[in-house]
Amino acid sequence: MTETLLWQDALYQVKNDFKIRIKSFSLRPSELCVLIGRNGCGKSTLAYALAGRCNLLEGVAPKNLKPALVSFEDQQKLFEDDFNFRNTDTANEKEELGFCVCDLIEKSEVTSQVIEALRLQNLLSRPIRTLSGGEGRKVLIAKALCQNPDLLILDAPFDALDVKSREALLEIIAFIHENFKTPVVLMVNRQDEIPKCTTTLGLIEKLEIKKYGDFKSMKEDPDLKQILDLKDEKIKTLPQAPVKFRVKDLAGEVLVDLKNINITYDREIFKNFNFKVKKGDHYLITGPNGAGKSTLLSLITGDNPLVYANDVTVFGMKRGSGESIWDIKQYLGFVSSALHLDYRVSASVIKVILSGFFDSIGLYQVPGDEELKVAHEWLQLIGLDNEATKSFKELSFGQQRLILIVRALVKNPPLLILDEPLQGLDAKARAQVKSFISYIMQNSNTAVLFVSHHEEDFPEGINHTLTFVKDGKGGFEVIEKKL
Numbered sequence: 001m002t003e004t005l006l007w008q009d010a011l012y013q014v015k016n017d018f019k020i021r022i023k024s025f026s027l028r029p030s031e032l033c034v035l036i037g038r039n040g041c042g043k044s045t046l047a048y049a050l051a052g053r054c055n056l057l058e059g060v061a062p063k064n065l066k067p068a069l070v071s072f073e074d075q076q077k078l079f080e081d082d083f084n085f086r087n088t089d090t091a092n093e094k095e096e097l098g099f100c101v102c103d104l105i106e107k108s109e110v111t112s113q114v115i116e117a118l119r120l121q122n123l124l125s126r127p128i129r130t131l132s133g134g135e136g137r138k139v140l141i142a143k144a145l146c147q148n149p150d151l152l153i154l155d156a157p158f159d160a161l162d163v164k165s166r167e168a169l170l171e172i173i174a175f176i177h178e179n180f181k182t183p184v185v186l187m188v189n190r191q192d193e194i195p196k197c198t199t200t201l202g203l204i205e206k207l208e209i210k211k212y213g214d215f216k217s218m219k220e221d222p223d224l225k226q227i228l229d230l231k232d233e234k235i236k237t238l239p240q241a242p243v244k245f246r247v248k249d250l251a252g253e254v255l256v257d258l259k260n261i262n263i264t265y266d267r268e269i270f271k272n273f274n275f276k277v278k279k280g281d282h283y284l285i286t287g288p289n290g291a292g293k294s295t296l297l298s299l300i301t302g303d304n305p306l307v308y309a310n311d312v313t314v315f316g317m318k319r320g321s322g323e324s325i326w327d328i329k330q331y332l333g334f335v336s337s338a339l340h341l342d343y344r345v346s347a348s349v350i351k352v353i354l355s356g357f358f359d360s361i362g363l364y365q366v367p368g369d370e371e372l373k374v375a376h377e378w379l380q381l382i383g384l385d386n387e388a389t390k391s392f393k394e395l396s397f398g399q400q401r402l403i404l405i406v407r408a409l410v411k412n413p414p415l416l417i418l419d420e421p422l423q424g425l426d427a428k429a430r431a432q433v434k435s436f437i438s439y440i441m442q443n444s445n446t447a448v449l450f451v452s453h454h455e456e457d458f459p460e461g462i463n464h465t466l467t468f469v470k471d472g473k474g475g476f477e478v479i480e481k482k483l
Contacts, residue, residue: 010059037204039398068144071155132289134165239377242370259311287468333408336419356407
Protein backbone atom coordinates (compact mmCIF):
# COMPACT_ATOMS: atom_id res chain seq x y z
CA MET A 1 0.00 0.00 0.00
CA THR A 2 1.57 3.27 -1.13
CA GLU A 3 -1.26 5.75 -0.56
CA THR A 4 -2.66 7.24 2.64
CA LEU A 5 -5.90 5.59 3.79
CA LEU A 6 -8.61 8.09 4.68
CA TRP A 7 -11.93 7.86 6.50
CA GLN A 8 -14.02 11.04 6.54
CA ASP A 9 -17.42 11.22 8.25
CA ALA A 10 -17.90 7.52 7.50
CA LEU A 11 -21.09 6.06 8.99
CA TYR A 12 -21.26 2.28 9.36
CA GLN A 13 -24.25 0.03 10.06
CA VAL A 14 -23.19 -2.50 12.70
CA LYS A 15 -26.44 -4.35 13.40
CA ASN A 16 -30.11 -3.41 13.51
CA ASP A 17 -30.17 0.31 14.47
CA PHE A 18 -26.66 0.27 15.91
CA LYS A 19 -24.27 2.54 14.00
CA ILE A 20 -20.72 3.84 14.39
CA ARG A 21 -19.20 6.93 12.79
CA ILE A 22 -15.53 7.58 11.98
CA LYS A 23 -15.39 11.38 11.62
CA SER A 24 -11.78 11.80 10.55
CA PHE A 25 -9.03 9.19 10.49
CA SER A 26 -6.06 8.56 8.23
CA LEU A 27 -3.22 6.03 7.99
CA ARG A 28 0.03 6.44 6.12
CA PRO A 29 2.00 3.51 4.63
CA SER A 30 3.95 1.60 7.31
CA GLU A 31 2.19 3.54 10.08
CA LEU A 32 1.66 1.84 13.44
CA CYS A 33 -1.35 3.41 15.12
CA VAL A 34 -2.33 2.37 18.64
CA LEU A 35 -5.88 3.04 19.81
CA ILE A 36 -6.78 2.70 23.48
CA GLY A 37 -9.99 3.14 25.46
CA ARG A 38 -12.01 1.84 28.38
CA ASN A 39 -14.16 -1.30 28.21
CA GLY A 40 -17.35 -0.62 26.31
CA CYS A 41 -15.92 2.37 24.44
CA GLY A 42 -16.20 0.52 21.12
CA LYS A 43 -12.67 -0.71 20.32
CA SER A 44 -13.80 -4.00 18.81
CA THR A 45 -16.71 -2.38 16.96
CA LEU A 46 -14.35 0.20 15.50
CA ALA A 47 -11.96 -2.60 14.48
CA TYR A 48 -14.79 -4.29 12.58
CA ALA A 49 -15.69 -1.03 10.82
CA LEU A 50 -12.08 -0.33 9.78
CA ALA A 51 -11.85 -3.92 8.52
CA GLY A 52 -14.88 -3.38 6.29
CA ARG A 53 -17.03 -5.92 8.10
CA CYS A 54 -19.83 -3.37 8.49
CA ASN A 55 -21.91 -1.71 5.75
CA LEU A 56 -20.84 1.83 4.86
CA LEU A 57 -23.96 3.99 4.79
CA GLU A 58 -22.41 7.34 3.99
CA GLY A 59 -19.18 9.31 4.01
CA VAL A 60 -15.71 8.55 2.70
CA ALA A 61 -13.78 5.31 3.27
CA PRO A 62 -10.93 3.66 1.33
CA LYS A 63 -12.17 1.93 -1.81
CA ASN A 64 -11.12 -1.57 -2.83
CA LEU A 65 -9.36 -1.95 0.51
CA LYS A 66 -8.04 -5.41 1.38
CA PRO A 67 -7.90 -5.42 5.21
CA ALA A 68 -7.08 -8.25 7.63
CA LEU A 69 -8.39 -8.41 11.18
CA VAL A 70 -7.00 -10.52 14.03
CA SER A 71 -9.37 -10.58 17.01
CA PHE A 72 -10.46 -12.69 19.96
CA GLU A 73 -13.82 -13.18 18.28
CA ASP A 74 -12.13 -14.56 15.16
CA GLN A 75 -10.04 -16.90 17.29
CA GLN A 76 -13.19 -17.99 19.11
CA LYS A 77 -14.92 -18.74 15.79
CA LEU A 78 -11.89 -20.69 14.57
CA PHE A 79 -12.03 -22.92 17.65
CA GLU A 80 -15.77 -23.39 17.16
CA ASP A 81 -15.31 -24.32 13.49
CA ASP A 82 -12.55 -26.77 14.44
CA PHE A 83 -14.78 -28.31 17.14
CA ASN A 84 -17.68 -28.70 14.70
CA PHE A 85 -15.33 -30.17 12.07
CA ARG A 86 -14.18 -32.86 14.50
CA ASN A 87 -17.51 -33.45 16.23
CA THR A 88 -19.12 -35.89 13.80
CA ASP A 89 -19.99 -39.58 14.07
CA THR A 90 -18.55 -40.27 10.62
CA ALA A 91 -15.25 -38.47 11.08
CA ASN A 92 -12.38 -39.65 8.92
CA GLU A 93 -8.73 -39.44 9.97
CA LYS A 94 -8.39 -35.82 8.83
CA GLU A 95 -11.57 -34.76 10.60
CA GLU A 96 -10.48 -36.43 13.83
CA LEU A 97 -7.20 -34.51 13.66
CA GLY A 98 -8.96 -31.19 13.05
CA PHE A 99 -7.54 -28.04 11.52
CA CYS A 100 -3.75 -27.81 11.44
CA VAL A 101 -1.66 -24.66 11.19
CA CYS A 102 -0.68 -25.44 7.60
CA ASP A 103 -4.38 -25.50 6.66
CA LEU A 104 -4.78 -21.87 7.71
CA ILE A 105 -1.84 -20.19 5.99
CA GLU A 106 -2.31 -19.28 2.34
CA LYS A 107 0.56 -19.57 -0.12
CA SER A 108 1.71 -16.21 -1.45
CA GLU A 109 4.95 -14.43 -2.33
CA VAL A 110 5.48 -13.53 1.33
CA THR A 111 4.52 -16.86 2.92
CA SER A 112 8.08 -18.16 3.27
CA GLN A 113 9.23 -14.84 4.71
CA VAL A 114 6.38 -14.78 7.22
CA ILE A 115 6.88 -18.39 8.33
CA GLU A 116 10.59 -17.79 8.87
CA ALA A 117 10.17 -14.41 10.57
CA LEU A 118 7.48 -15.67 12.95
CA ARG A 119 9.33 -18.99 13.49
CA LEU A 120 6.38 -21.17 12.52
CA GLN A 121 8.31 -24.04 10.94
CA ASN A 122 7.76 -26.37 13.91
CA LEU A 123 4.08 -25.46 14.22
CA LEU A 124 2.89 -26.12 10.67
CA SER A 125 1.81 -29.72 11.31
CA ARG A 126 0.26 -29.02 14.72
CA PRO A 127 -3.55 -29.15 15.25
CA ILE A 128 -4.72 -25.70 16.29
CA ARG A 129 -6.39 -27.04 19.43
CA THR A 130 -2.94 -27.97 20.80
CA LEU A 131 -1.48 -24.47 20.44
CA SER A 132 -0.73 -22.27 23.43
CA GLY A 133 -2.26 -18.79 23.56
CA GLY A 134 0.89 -17.17 22.21
CA GLU A 135 1.29 -19.73 19.43
CA GLY A 136 -2.32 -19.38 18.35
CA ARG A 137 -2.11 -15.59 18.22
CA LYS A 138 1.11 -15.79 16.20
CA VAL A 139 -0.50 -18.16 13.70
CA LEU A 140 -3.49 -15.86 13.20
CA ILE A 141 -1.17 -12.92 12.51
CA ALA A 142 0.82 -15.04 10.05
CA LYS A 143 -2.42 -16.07 8.34
CA ALA A 144 -3.35 -12.40 7.97
CA LEU A 145 0.04 -11.32 6.65
CA CYS A 146 0.12 -14.08 4.04
CA GLN A 147 -3.03 -12.56 2.52
CA ASN A 148 -1.00 -9.45 1.57
CA PRO A 149 -3.45 -7.05 3.24
CA ASP A 150 -3.55 -3.29 2.65
CA LEU A 151 -4.31 -2.83 6.35
CA LEU A 152 -3.66 -5.06 9.38
CA ILE A 153 -5.88 -4.60 12.44
CA LEU A 154 -4.97 -6.32 15.73
CA ASP A 155 -7.79 -6.20 18.28
CA ALA A 156 -6.44 -6.81 21.84
CA PRO A 157 -3.82 -9.34 20.61
CA PHE A 158 -1.97 -9.55 23.96
CA ASP A 159 -4.89 -10.98 25.92
CA ALA A 160 -4.18 -14.27 27.78
CA LEU A 161 -0.47 -14.30 26.89
CA ASP A 162 2.36 -14.82 29.39
CA VAL A 163 5.29 -12.43 29.71
CA LYS A 164 7.52 -14.13 27.11
CA SER A 165 4.66 -14.51 24.64
CA ARG A 166 3.79 -10.82 25.00
CA GLU A 167 7.41 -9.87 24.48
CA ALA A 168 7.57 -12.10 21.39
CA LEU A 169 4.39 -10.52 20.02
CA LEU A 170 5.81 -7.04 20.53
CA GLU A 171 8.84 -8.15 18.52
CA ILE A 172 6.56 -9.49 15.77
CA ILE A 173 4.65 -6.21 15.59
CA ALA A 174 7.95 -4.29 15.42
CA PHE A 175 9.10 -6.64 12.63
CA ILE A 176 5.91 -6.02 10.64
CA HIS A 177 6.30 -2.26 11.11
CA GLU A 178 9.92 -2.33 9.94
CA ASN A 179 9.67 -4.82 7.07
CA PHE A 180 6.19 -4.41 5.58
CA LYS A 181 4.58 -1.30 4.13
CA THR A 182 1.27 -2.44 5.57
CA PRO A 183 -0.16 0.08 8.05
CA VAL A 184 -1.13 -1.49 11.39
CA VAL A 185 -3.91 -0.47 13.78
CA LEU A 186 -3.45 -1.95 17.24
CA MET A 187 -6.26 -1.93 19.84
CA VAL A 188 -4.87 -2.35 23.37
CA ASN A 189 -5.94 -2.34 27.01
CA ARG A 190 -2.64 -1.70 28.81
CA GLN A 191 0.13 0.84 28.67
CA ASP A 192 2.77 -1.92 28.48
CA GLU A 193 1.10 -3.25 25.31
CA ILE A 194 2.02 -0.10 23.37
CA PRO A 195 5.05 -0.90 21.15
CA LYS A 196 8.05 1.42 21.32
CA CYS A 197 7.88 1.87 17.55
CA THR A 198 4.33 3.29 17.70
CA THR A 199 3.95 6.28 15.37
CA THR A 200 0.47 7.55 16.29
CA LEU A 201 -1.67 7.16 19.40
CA GLY A 202 -5.41 7.65 19.74
CA LEU A 203 -8.24 7.59 22.27
CA ILE A 204 -11.58 5.88 21.69
CA GLU A 205 -14.67 7.10 23.57
CA LYS A 206 -18.32 6.29 22.95
CA LEU A 207 -17.84 4.53 19.60
CA GLU A 208 -15.67 7.34 18.27
CA ILE A 209 -11.98 8.09 17.74
CA LYS A 210 -12.06 11.07 20.05
CA LYS A 211 -8.53 12.22 19.32
CA TYR A 212 -5.34 10.90 17.80
CA GLY A 213 -2.00 12.25 16.71
CA ASP A 214 1.75 11.95 16.93
CA PHE A 215 2.82 9.42 19.58
CA LYS A 216 5.22 11.70 21.46
CA SER A 217 2.66 14.44 21.93
CA MET A 218 -0.38 12.18 22.51
CA LYS A 219 1.22 10.09 25.27
CA GLU A 220 1.18 13.25 27.41
CA ASP A 221 -2.47 13.99 26.63
CA PRO A 222 -4.37 14.33 29.96
CA ASP A 223 -7.32 12.18 28.83
CA LEU A 224 -5.04 9.35 27.74
CA LYS A 225 -2.93 9.63 30.89
CA GLN A 226 -6.11 9.35 32.97
CA ILE A 227 -6.92 5.99 31.37
CA LEU A 228 -3.37 4.62 31.44
CA ASP A 229 -2.59 5.68 35.02
CA LEU A 230 -5.78 4.59 36.82
CA LYS A 231 -5.23 3.06 40.25
CA ASP A 232 -7.33 0.67 42.33
CA GLU A 233 -10.72 1.94 43.41
CA LYS A 234 -12.45 1.20 46.67
CA ILE A 235 -15.36 -1.20 46.34
CA LYS A 236 -18.70 -1.47 47.97
CA THR A 237 -19.96 -4.35 50.11
CA LEU A 238 -19.72 -7.69 48.33
CA PRO A 239 -23.19 -9.12 47.53
CA GLN A 240 -24.07 -12.23 49.53
CA ALA A 241 -25.43 -15.38 47.92
CA PRO A 242 -29.14 -16.21 48.31
CA VAL A 243 -29.82 -18.41 51.34
CA LYS A 244 -30.66 -21.54 49.35
CA PHE A 245 -27.40 -21.31 47.39
CA ARG A 246 -25.07 -20.81 50.35
CA VAL A 247 -22.91 -23.91 50.60
CA LYS A 248 -22.43 -25.57 53.97
CA ASP A 249 -19.16 -25.07 55.79
CA LEU A 250 -16.68 -27.83 55.00
CA ALA A 251 -15.29 -29.96 57.81
CA GLY A 252 -11.52 -29.82 58.19
CA GLU A 253 -8.98 -27.28 56.97
CA VAL A 254 -7.92 -28.88 53.66
CA LEU A 255 -9.88 -27.94 50.53
CA VAL A 256 -7.58 -29.57 47.95
CA ASP A 257 -5.14 -32.43 48.53
CA LEU A 258 -3.05 -33.80 45.65
CA LYS A 259 -0.70 -36.66 46.60
CA ASN A 260 2.15 -38.06 44.50
CA ILE A 261 0.65 -36.92 41.20
CA ASN A 262 2.20 -38.41 38.05
CA ILE A 263 1.13 -37.13 34.61
CA THR A 264 2.90 -37.53 31.27
CA TYR A 265 1.74 -36.36 27.84
CA ASP A 266 4.38 -35.78 25.18
CA ARG A 267 6.64 -34.95 28.11
CA GLU A 268 6.54 -35.43 31.86
CA ILE A 269 4.28 -32.81 33.44
CA PHE A 270 4.21 -33.96 37.07
CA LYS A 271 6.28 -36.56 38.91
CA ASN A 272 5.37 -37.37 42.52
CA PHE A 273 3.86 -33.89 42.82
CA ASN A 274 2.14 -32.90 46.08
CA PHE A 275 -0.05 -29.85 46.62
CA LYS A 276 -2.50 -28.75 49.32
CA VAL A 277 -4.86 -25.81 49.54
CA LYS A 278 -6.20 -25.02 53.00
CA LYS A 279 -8.85 -22.60 54.15
CA GLY A 280 -7.33 -19.15 54.14
CA ASP A 281 -4.73 -20.03 51.49
CA HIS A 282 -4.45 -17.63 48.57
CA TYR A 283 -2.05 -18.83 45.88
CA LEU A 284 -0.40 -16.90 43.10
CA ILE A 285 0.40 -19.46 40.36
CA THR A 286 2.89 -18.37 37.70
CA GLY A 287 4.91 -19.90 34.88
CA PRO A 288 5.26 -19.91 31.08
CA ASN A 289 2.53 -21.10 28.75
CA GLY A 290 2.66 -24.92 28.52
CA ALA A 291 4.40 -25.40 31.88
CA GLY A 292 1.52 -27.32 33.51
CA LYS A 293 -0.59 -24.66 35.20
CA SER A 294 -3.74 -25.59 33.29
CA THR A 295 -3.15 -29.29 33.98
CA LEU A 296 -2.97 -28.52 37.70
CA LEU A 297 -6.21 -26.58 37.60
CA SER A 298 -7.96 -29.30 35.57
CA LEU A 299 -7.05 -31.88 38.23
CA ILE A 300 -8.74 -29.74 40.87
CA THR A 301 -11.86 -29.04 38.81
CA GLY A 302 -12.10 -32.68 37.64
CA ASP A 303 -11.93 -31.79 33.94
CA ASN A 304 -8.79 -33.92 33.48
CA PRO A 305 -9.58 -37.66 33.03
CA LEU A 306 -6.26 -38.54 34.71
CA VAL A 307 -7.73 -37.30 37.97
CA TYR A 308 -9.05 -40.85 38.49
CA ALA A 309 -5.60 -42.38 37.97
CA ASN A 310 -4.14 -40.22 40.73
CA ASP A 311 -4.73 -39.51 44.42
CA VAL A 312 -6.89 -36.38 44.30
CA THR A 313 -9.16 -35.24 47.13
CA VAL A 314 -11.19 -32.04 46.85
CA PHE A 315 -13.58 -30.65 49.45
CA GLY A 316 -13.20 -33.86 51.48
CA MET A 317 -14.21 -36.09 48.55
CA LYS A 318 -11.67 -38.49 47.03
CA ARG A 319 -12.09 -38.45 43.27
CA GLY A 320 -13.36 -41.77 41.95
CA SER A 321 -15.19 -42.69 45.15
CA GLY A 322 -18.70 -42.11 43.79
CA GLU A 323 -18.93 -38.34 44.00
CA SER A 324 -20.60 -36.46 41.13
CA ILE A 325 -19.21 -33.45 39.30
CA TRP A 326 -22.05 -31.43 40.80
CA ASP A 327 -20.93 -32.38 44.30
CA ILE A 328 -17.65 -30.66 43.43
CA LYS A 329 -18.97 -27.67 41.50
CA GLN A 330 -21.13 -26.40 44.33
CA TYR A 331 -17.96 -25.46 46.24
CA LEU A 332 -16.07 -24.02 43.29
CA GLY A 333 -15.97 -20.79 41.33
CA PHE A 334 -13.96 -20.84 38.11
CA VAL A 335 -12.97 -18.41 35.34
CA SER A 336 -10.56 -19.09 32.46
CA SER A 337 -9.90 -18.22 28.83
CA ALA A 338 -11.16 -21.70 27.88
CA LEU A 339 -14.46 -21.06 29.69
CA HIS A 340 -14.74 -17.80 27.77
CA LEU A 341 -14.23 -19.67 24.50
CA ASP A 342 -16.78 -22.30 25.50
CA TYR A 343 -19.48 -19.82 26.46
CA ARG A 344 -21.19 -19.93 23.05
CA VAL A 345 -24.78 -19.82 24.33
CA SER A 346 -26.79 -16.79 23.25
CA ALA A 347 -28.10 -15.21 26.46
CA SER A 348 -28.59 -11.84 28.07
CA VAL A 349 -26.02 -10.49 30.51
CA ILE A 350 -28.28 -11.05 33.52
CA LYS A 351 -28.91 -14.68 32.46
CA VAL A 352 -25.18 -15.37 32.19
CA ILE A 353 -24.74 -14.19 35.78
CA LEU A 354 -27.76 -16.17 36.94
CA SER A 355 -26.34 -19.33 35.33
CA GLY A 356 -23.62 -19.20 37.98
CA PHE A 357 -26.17 -20.25 40.59
CA PHE A 358 -26.91 -23.42 38.62
CA ASP A 359 -23.35 -24.16 37.35
CA SER A 360 -24.60 -24.25 33.77
CA ILE A 361 -23.52 -22.78 30.43
CA GLY A 362 -26.75 -20.96 29.70
CA LEU A 363 -29.80 -20.57 31.95
CA TYR A 364 -32.27 -23.46 31.89
CA GLN A 365 -34.03 -22.95 35.23
CA VAL A 366 -36.32 -20.18 36.40
CA PRO A 367 -34.49 -17.99 38.97
CA GLY A 368 -36.25 -16.69 42.03
CA ASP A 369 -36.60 -13.09 43.15
CA GLU A 370 -33.64 -13.37 45.53
CA GLU A 371 -31.32 -14.66 42.78
CA LEU A 372 -32.42 -11.83 40.48
CA LYS A 373 -31.82 -9.30 43.25
CA VAL A 374 -28.28 -10.56 43.91
CA ALA A 375 -27.45 -10.69 40.18
CA HIS A 376 -28.54 -7.06 39.78
CA GLU A 377 -26.47 -6.08 42.83
CA TRP A 378 -23.39 -7.56 41.14
CA LEU A 379 -24.14 -5.72 37.91
CA GLN A 380 -24.55 -2.47 39.82
CA LEU A 381 -21.29 -3.11 41.64
CA ILE A 382 -19.30 -3.47 38.40
CA GLY A 383 -21.05 -0.57 36.69
CA LEU A 384 -22.92 -2.61 34.09
CA ASP A 385 -26.42 -2.42 35.57
CA ASN A 386 -27.67 -0.75 32.37
CA GLU A 387 -26.50 -3.74 30.30
CA ALA A 388 -28.63 -6.39 32.06
CA THR A 389 -30.85 -7.18 29.06
CA LYS A 390 -28.16 -6.79 26.40
CA SER A 391 -26.84 -9.92 24.69
CA PHE A 392 -23.65 -11.24 26.30
CA LYS A 393 -22.08 -11.53 22.84
CA GLU A 394 -22.65 -7.81 22.19
CA LEU A 395 -20.39 -6.81 25.07
CA SER A 396 -16.71 -6.10 24.57
CA PHE A 397 -14.21 -8.85 25.39
CA GLY A 398 -13.29 -7.14 28.64
CA GLN A 399 -16.91 -6.76 29.68
CA GLN A 400 -17.60 -10.42 28.87
CA ARG A 401 -14.69 -11.52 31.05
CA LEU A 402 -15.88 -9.31 33.90
CA ILE A 403 -19.37 -10.83 33.69
CA LEU A 404 -17.88 -14.35 33.81
CA ILE A 405 -15.93 -13.41 36.94
CA VAL A 406 -19.13 -12.19 38.56
CA ARG A 407 -20.83 -15.44 37.46
CA ALA A 408 -18.15 -17.36 39.41
CA LEU A 409 -18.65 -15.27 42.53
CA VAL A 410 -22.43 -15.26 42.93
CA LYS A 411 -22.44 -18.20 45.40
CA ASN A 412 -19.44 -16.89 47.41
CA PRO A 413 -17.66 -20.26 46.91
CA PRO A 414 -15.07 -21.59 49.40
CA LEU A 415 -12.58 -21.94 46.51
CA LEU A 416 -12.25 -19.54 43.61
CA ILE A 417 -9.98 -20.48 40.68
CA LEU A 418 -9.05 -17.55 38.47
CA ASP A 419 -6.98 -18.43 35.39
CA GLU A 420 -5.82 -15.06 33.93
CA PRO A 421 -8.98 -13.29 35.18
CA LEU A 422 -7.81 -9.75 34.35
CA GLN A 423 -6.78 -10.34 30.74
CA GLY A 424 -8.62 -8.09 28.34
CA LEU A 425 -9.70 -5.53 30.92
CA ASP A 426 -8.72 -1.88 30.77
CA ALA A 427 -7.12 -0.10 33.73
CA LYS A 428 -10.38 0.82 35.45
CA ALA A 429 -11.91 -2.66 35.10
CA ARG A 430 -8.67 -4.34 36.22
CA ALA A 431 -8.54 -2.11 39.29
CA GLN A 432 -12.15 -2.94 40.13
CA VAL A 433 -11.72 -6.69 39.70
CA LYS A 434 -8.48 -6.67 41.70
CA SER A 435 -10.33 -4.93 44.48
CA PHE A 436 -13.06 -7.58 44.32
CA ILE A 437 -10.52 -10.37 44.55
CA SER A 438 -8.59 -8.69 47.36
CA TYR A 439 -11.80 -8.12 49.28
CA ILE A 440 -12.72 -11.80 48.93
CA MET A 441 -9.30 -12.91 50.18
CA GLN A 442 -9.22 -10.48 53.09
CA ASN A 443 -12.85 -10.46 54.20
CA SER A 444 -14.36 -13.87 53.42
CA ASN A 445 -13.72 -17.59 53.84
CA THR A 446 -13.00 -18.06 50.13
CA ALA A 447 -9.57 -19.42 49.19
CA VAL A 448 -8.20 -18.20 45.87
CA LEU A 449 -5.94 -19.72 43.21
CA PHE A 450 -4.89 -16.77 41.05
CA VAL A 451 -3.02 -17.39 37.78
CA SER A 452 -1.44 -14.36 36.10
CA HIS A 453 1.64 -13.18 34.22
CA HIS A 454 1.38 -9.46 35.03
CA GLU A 455 3.12 -8.47 38.27
CA GLU A 456 0.96 -5.35 38.58
CA ASP A 457 -2.15 -7.55 38.57
CA PHE A 458 -1.31 -9.52 41.71
CA PRO A 459 -4.03 -8.62 44.24
CA GLU A 460 -3.37 -7.82 47.88
CA GLY A 461 -3.90 -10.82 50.12
CA ILE A 462 -1.77 -13.44 48.31
CA ASN A 463 0.00 -15.54 50.97
CA HIS A 464 1.49 -18.39 48.88
CA THR A 465 3.22 -18.65 45.51
CA LEU A 466 3.48 -21.67 43.22
CA THR A 467 6.01 -21.09 40.45
CA PHE A 468 6.73 -23.28 37.41
CA VAL A 469 10.37 -22.85 36.30
CA LYS A 470 12.42 -24.67 33.66
CA ASP A 471 14.47 -27.55 35.07
CA GLY A 472 17.11 -27.55 32.32
CA LYS A 473 15.96 -30.97 31.06
CA GLY A 474 13.11 -29.85 28.83
CA GLY A 475 10.58 -29.89 31.65
CA PHE A 476 9.56 -27.73 34.59
CA GLU A 477 10.10 -27.72 38.33
CA VAL A 478 7.37 -26.49 40.66
CA ILE A 479 8.50 -24.28 43.54
CA GLU A 480 6.12 -23.46 46.39
CA LYS A 481 6.73 -20.59 48.80
CA LYS A 482 4.77 -19.20 51.75
CA LEU A 483 4.80 -15.42 52.00
